[in-house]
Amino acid sequence: MDTFASLKRRTTDLLSSLPQSLPAMAAHLPSLNQPHVLRGTWERISSVPALPRTSHSLDVVAGTAYIFGGEAANPREPVDNSVHAVTLPSGSAGADYYAVPARMDEVPLSPVVTKDQAGKGEELELELGDVPAARVGHASAVIGSRIFVFGGRGGKEMSEVLEERGRVWVFDTKTHLWSYLDPAVAALGPSGPDGEGKGWPRGRSYHAAVGVEKPDQFGERSGGKGKHPGGAGAGGKPLSRAETWREWAVGDSDEVGIPQRPIVGRIAAEAKDEDEEGFGTFIVHAGCLAGGERASDTWAFDVRSRVWQELPPAPGKGRGGTALCVSKSKLYRFGGFNGEGEEGGQLDVLDLVVDTFDDQVTGGSEATVTARGAWRSLVQYSGVEYTAEDATAPLAETASPADAWPGARSVASLEALNVGGGREYLVLMLGERDPSGAGHAAAGKFWDDVWVFQVPPQGNTAASLHDAVLHAVGKKSGEGKWTKVETGPYDDEDDASAEGPGPRGWIASAPMGELEENGIVVWGGLNGENKRLGDGWIFRLG
Template sequence: MMEPVAATAALYGAETAAEGAVAAYFLTKPTLPLKGRLEHVESSVPLPRSSHSLTVIGDRAYVFGGEIEPREPVSNDVEVLIIGRNNAKAESITAKPVDGSEGVPAARVGHTASGARNRMFVFGGRGGAEMTALEENGRLWVFDPKEEGWLYLDPPPGTEYPCPRSYHASSASDDGNVIFIHAGCASDGSRLVDTWAFYLEEGKWARFPDAPGPARGGPALTYGQDMLWRFGGFDGKTELGGQLDYLEVPSTSNATASEWISLPFDFSETEASTTSSIPAPRSLAALHFVATGQGRDYLILALGEGDPSKIGHAGAGKFFQDIWIYQLPAASGYSGAGIKDMIKEKLPGLTGSTKGQWAQLDLTGVEVGAGEKQGGKWTGRGWFASDSTGTKQFLVWGGIDEGNERLGDGWIVVID
């Protein structure tokens, strides 16, 4: 049997043992855990809230909706954060329609917003005197930052659309052509398990197969490698976890979507998430797709609620402060990552690929502004909002801590 250095040299076509040794070093270098850092961001104007949305477009983050006091939605203005280093200048845009359009979205909580085509697409949420899911007949509200105003997209008459809901999840395809909606809480208090896609070119909704497992509110959802990825949620009794679910997305609304596929993993309830090799069940977490180059892709799972309050979002539960990395299979077998995984699986004496494994993010530094309210501590939180600010980073804003305080700060999580 060939030794790893010799075998590596043979596979790479290396002419010398030294070249083979260098190649073997890079092959044996683990891809998990990744290193990362946290950068604290303060607003020039206090902006505490929870159950809001956050959409990053360019160097600006758009905060919409939410609440400071339970069951009291803030205004329907859009708050703009111009993101700098350790700070963000805050501006407010009064709600108004774009010329030629009518109406603006009502104030709301528990909605979602996704960025696509340099616009913000808002769906669902609770509002009104009864604080129930808003009946808008499948409407997508569209905020145009250039016009600083609102448009809307209604599905064609006679077509199907998602029922009213709140505390659902949404995402957008990386080409900006599709907005996805999943699960949440219906008007009658029941929880949902359905998945919908609004194809912007076609202007209508398409329903995908229902996701596996219990109906739920507060799941985490993201898009990557032409797939939707889901983790966690709350089914009304317990926090959900123990598996990742994914769905391959068809290119048009007329194409038939395949069924969801589950990737289960074991978690012992006696293990704390900080010592386990996998993340604990949770809801209200951040889930983002990250590409680090050479075909290596990951999912990043952060924060979330592990034990809900008995009074729902009116009170604080137990929140996690951990950040987890899940290594996805290489999208292409011919990428650097794909070739490396193939060789590691075949060569004797080398550890296998870490694809399909979880690891906690190895934090190498925390940058904190002078006025950090929490004393520079990265704290657990839920009911926050987050969005990607680049291919290897995302922004978290607001939420509730375990002291039941609405937070008005943000953190940028950077993957090195």
């Protein structure tokens, strides 16, 4: 007989497959007369072995959580450089686990850098190797079906910041093979004693990273095809005006056939792997540098051109352990540790845009993600007057004394979730609230709470219509406000999930994506007893 949890998942899958309507949004859209109360549930992932981890990374692709790096049961004790995969529960199927040893892809993503080109090409290749070394405090993000990894600490005791001259490691979840992307030769410049170059960010640890699937539209270059050639027909061929009515009617059916009788071999020959073509942007922010300095810089790596671009630095002190996420075209940051205490009371935002320009060299158009203006900040009410010249100028108005705010924290989770109907939230959970006086050798104090921040809804959706109605009758929609989430077990009969994951920090998390759009996976972490935890949890909003 199926368990309650599996039956509940089946029911959830069935309901989520139904067309969305305004009545279906009642759980996520507040009524006009009642206060907005958000609820969430916790479910412990069962039937998989414990994987104690801190300072690790976790990414979800196609229903599987990929865990890489970090410390094991003891501090400064690194795990191997294998990728540990957990197939997440779905429907009546439970979770499963397997390990993927580190192996290199036979076809490198980056061309081999010669000694004549970079001056130190041979030494660089020998030093960094073909697969990433074991590491802690690195950052990762997903673009397409690949996981991008940058930075971290290595060495015998995991105390040395890895300086890899801007290299980005890439794990392909389809082939389970590693490759890497080095900055383009044109961006390589002389590096100082700490590895800093002109065209890439310095090595760092305990930074944050996000992936953006833009740009993904490219114009056709002379002598080659872009991934999505602008104004292109089948097979990436440029469109031209048909000379006769018959040519227009037949089109390319001679090459690819018709829907009822496709020419399969030709279609397969013309097919492209979008990941191999290269698209998207990998963004890293802040972290701890080699000399102990904490950074506040922001860098964007264009996957297709392999060029790093420095974006505006964030306001406030440099920090490590900050939380970062992307919602629509905005980059959000909360918290971190500045060397003296935990950061909080401020949500920082950077607007991202896709900049398209004509490339006069290759004869086509190019696109890149860049920042529009400087960072802006929504600041918790403090009774202080802010001016437009202030580095922490609020987005609109300073929050009022009645507004609830999450406490200051670092090494926490911040993810963007779409709960349906065009409604999006930023979900902040767990994290360290009071650091240990003994540093990395002991545990501090931790949060066990969950907060959501309501961002503007997507246009022409049930959520946008609902908010418009609220504004029309003089009611507040909750946009731009923090709300504490009331949590409980996903299954009322599941005693193991009744209390949730408990207070912890130094966790890794990722949204579940298409598997469950309102779900977030959390793995591992450190609790107040200085114990490294090996359990996994699923949080569901609503």
